[in-house]
Amino acid sequence: MPETNTINVTHQTGKYMLHVGADILSDLPKFLEDIDAVGPVGIITNGKVNDLFGTALREGLKAAGIVTRTILIPDGEKFKTLASAEQVMSALIAQGMERSGTIITLGGGVTTDLGGFVASILYRGIKLVHIPTTLLAMVDAAVGGKTGVNHVSGKNLIGSFYQPELVVMDVNTLTSLDQRDLVSGYAEMLKMGAIRDREYLDLLVARMDELLNSSGTAKWIQVISRSCELKAEVVEADEKEVDLRRILNFGHTLGHAIETTLGYGQIRHGEAVILGMYGAGWLSNQVGQLSQAEWDELSGILVKIPIPIALYDLDIDAVEQATRVDKKVANSKLHFVLLKELGTAETQADIPVLMIKLAVEAVKRAWKETP
Ligand SMILES: NC(=O)c1ccc[n+]([C@@H]2O[C@H](COP(=O)([O-])OP(=O)(O)OC[C@H]3O[C@@H](n4cnc5c(N)ncnc54)[C@H](O)[C@@H]3O)[C@@H](O)[C@H]2O)c1
Structure with missing residues (x-):
């Protein structure tokens, strides 16, 4: 069994744990318990990633008594926009997301950037968990607390610094990557x-x-x-x-x-x-x-x-x-x-x-x- 590495990341207002391992998505309920994720859980992902990992993730959480809602965003950089962020927030509000809730981003850098941005502004900030599923999102987008969306004038011009409370990287998700x-x-x-x-x-x-x-x-x-x-x-x-x-x-x-x-x-x-x-x-x-x-x-x-x-x-x-x-x-x-x-x-x-x-x-x- 390959090892799981845990990195403790500290930042201005706190710290969080970043886990890197193989087949560790099944440990998510335990990781969520560690951060006291007690409210509603919204999963932000796209159709492709949802088809690959969504069901297993939701079932694992359900078995641990955690009910989730899933918000699908269209796949692609051109959808990393303020308009998409607004649609995601409308869906989360309509589905009963609360300030005590948690947003899980499941996907590549487009999803972690957009979902992180939503978590940073919805109700002035709710708990954020990143589950990056591309190599780029694992080593870059999901680490460091930059969130954002693009503007017609350039990339990532609108955004925030907002740190996650947990990052879980399951290297097995890389198998399906282009x-x-x-x-x-x-x-x-x-x-x-x-x-x-x-x-x-x-x-x-x-x-x-x-x-x-x-x-x-x-x-x-x-x-x-x-x-x-x-x-x-x-x-x-x-x-x-x-x-x-x-x-x-x-x-x-x-x-x-x-x-x-x-x-x-x-x-x-x-x-x-x-x-x-x-x-x-x-x-x-x-x-x-x-x-x-x-x-x-x-x-x-x-x-x-x-x-x-x-x-x-x-x-x-x-x-x-x-x-x-x-x-x-x-x-x-x-x-x-x-x-x-x-x-x-x-x-x-x-x-x-x-x-x-x-x-x-x-x-x-x-x-x-x-x-
Ligand atoms: N916030 C930051 O610090 C930071 C740093 C670097 C990059 N970024 C941003 O990250 C984005 C790029 O990220 P990206 O390269 O992950 O792009 P992406 O999110 O568009 O993902 C690339 C493609 O892979 C698919 N995918 C995701 N996981 C998969 C999996 N496990 N198997 C098969 N397909 C999968 C996605 O649906 C998409 O089609 C850019 O928007 C960039 O600005 C942000």
């Missing part, structure tokens, strides 16, 4: 290694083939746990992203901009982060921070990750324009996260527009054809 979604989550783990832990980066690279291509799920427990620990450390030090937490955006400034330029649904979030890390790594080397040897190493790793993307007609000016949305969020300054060396990152404000365009061009050159 290969592109596995790669997407793997990219976020690589990012954690690149910015915080060189040894972890080396481990992920050494195990790339096994992680992405072999069957079995126990292999995920150790690497997911380490990624969550690293993210939790950063969030504990700077929950509201005043300073240190910005480093988590390594690869995201250009990644988000490429995602917006290509259009939601064209590229996975983590795939965009791979492209963004390439651009930010290239910049780190150009401004004289990341050594040539380490840039060669990083770029070699990134281009090896299998992503079916060809950028031959990517509009470089449009990508640069799209980076400016992040500027509004950060007091008129575009904080680029650059690497000093593999395993250490720092933010740098106001990179010249020309350099940003050149970085996008470097990305475009590296992915001009589908591998």
Whole structure:
């Protein structure tokens, strides 16, 4: 039986436990008891994830005397909107959700972001439990307390900082995940290694083939746990992203901009982060921070990750324009996260527009054809 890892995460107003294991969804009733989840329980999920895991989850809870309501949201990034959040809240209110209740999000990052946002504003905040079922949501979206929805002007522009009371990651749920979604989550783990832990980066690279291509799920427990620990450390030090937490955006400034330029649904979030890390790594080397040897190493790793993307007609000016949305969020300054060396990152404000365009061009050159 593979081990279950439990990580204690502390934040400004409390702490919670994050469990990572195989086949641990059956322990949910006990975990809910630990957090005194006594009121009504609303499960927010989408049709696909509900078909995969909803029945077993509800039956396990029912057997423990916990009655649930399930609210289905449509599948896809384009539904991560204020309008969807309002519909979910209307359904929860109509179904008798109370302030003492608990919201469980069951799904990928779209669901944990949207459901977390709803939990943070419904009745001015109710208990939140995340059950992330994609690798990306496990290592990133469900850890750290950022919730939100998209606006037509850009991703995640509306949201809140709202911490869950419990996070349960069952690696067995990853079995049904699309290969592109596995790669997407793997990219976020690589990012954690690149910015915080060189040894972890080396481990992920050494195990790339096994992680992405072999069957079995126990292999995920150790690497997911380490990624969550690293993210939790950063969030504990700077929950509201005043300073240190910005480093988590390594690869995201250009990644988000490429995602917006290509259009939601064209590229996975983590795939965009791979492209963004390439651009930010290239910049780190150009401004004289990341050594040539380490840039060669990083770029070699990134281009090896299998992503079916060809950028031959990517509009470089449009990508640069799209980076400016992040500027509004950060007091008129575009904080680029650059690497000093593999395993250490720092933010740098106001990179010249020309350099940003050149970085996008470097990305475009590296992915001009589908591998
Ligand atoms: N809050 C944060 O800190 C944070 C961090 C990173 C990303 N995000 C957000 O996360 C979102 C991306 O998350 P994602 O990549 O998980 O996308 P997603 O939620 O759209 O999930 C990807 C696809 O996988 C399906 N799915 C989910 N679990 C599955 C399973 N076990 N088996 C088969 N299919 C499954 C989903 O229905 C969906 O079709 C973006 O909106 C991004 O902005 C948030």
